[in-house]
Amino acid sequence: MLYTAETTQTTGFSFEVLPPLKGKGIDSLFDTVDALREFNPVCINITTHRSEHVWKEKGDGTFERMTIRRRPGSVAVAAVIKHKYNIPVVPHILCSGFSREETEYVLIDLQFLGITDLLVLRGDKSSDDKRFVPTPGGYSHALELQGQINRFNEGIFDDGSRIESSVTPFTYGVACYPEKHEEAPNMERDLYWLKKKQESGACYAVTQLFYDNAKYFSFVERARAEGITIPIIPGIKPLKRKAQLSIIPQTFKVDIPETLAEEALKCKSDDDVRQVGIEWCISQCKELKAFGVPALHFYTAGATESVREIAKVIF
16 A cells, blocks of 8 residues: 555655657656656556547548547556556546446456556546536546445446456545645535545545645645545646746646745746746755655656756755
């Protein structure tokens, strides 16, 4: 089981990678792992991506709606990282874009591969939907997906039939939001659902990225007051470009502290912004480490070298 006292006697290091875009090779992903494996990661998370609807022009001037998956291969990427590096891997399992049957096949494949650590997420809505719409035959909430995994652990397929072979139980984490999920009416309701996820079997929670430690500390305090006892792993992503001052709040629904924004706006180049982002995250991580967090989890997309520079100081 990940993020326990046994696996993280001191603050551990973990990070997330994305499968390559369709048609691209895996070498750049290996470059990321090679750059960060010296910090003895507790695990490497592998994101999973839903199919998206796109409009493709036909020869007669009309358009046809098609479904594509830009980043296939999460299970295969998890398998190859485990085989090549012998580092624990944590593929993401989503409601978004997946039916119960498709999820079951993923669980079967992971069992065959001996991969039993998961991160269970609802996932984002489709880019052309105004609100989250479950896939036909799928789920609306991560809690429902947890239920299917729990039944699989008990040796029961989704249709109620028994699994004839023995099952190595999956353990899993879930997501949480120090600044509240964008769809939650308030923090109280957000914490209510996090507690339900814990009661349903979640072993830990990984936060959405944040830049203000005070919001993480407040969130943890409120979670503990509500009876949420699982480890709450802070998610970290260093600022890299000035454009992210507007992109990150819009995409992830988090605030960038004014002090950080002021320093980034003074910068004359993105190289300068990158250095500001590294320095901010080093300070952030030192404070979190002093607080006694079980691990620091880094979102590496587009920021591997920054994460490496931070890790060299922190670990």
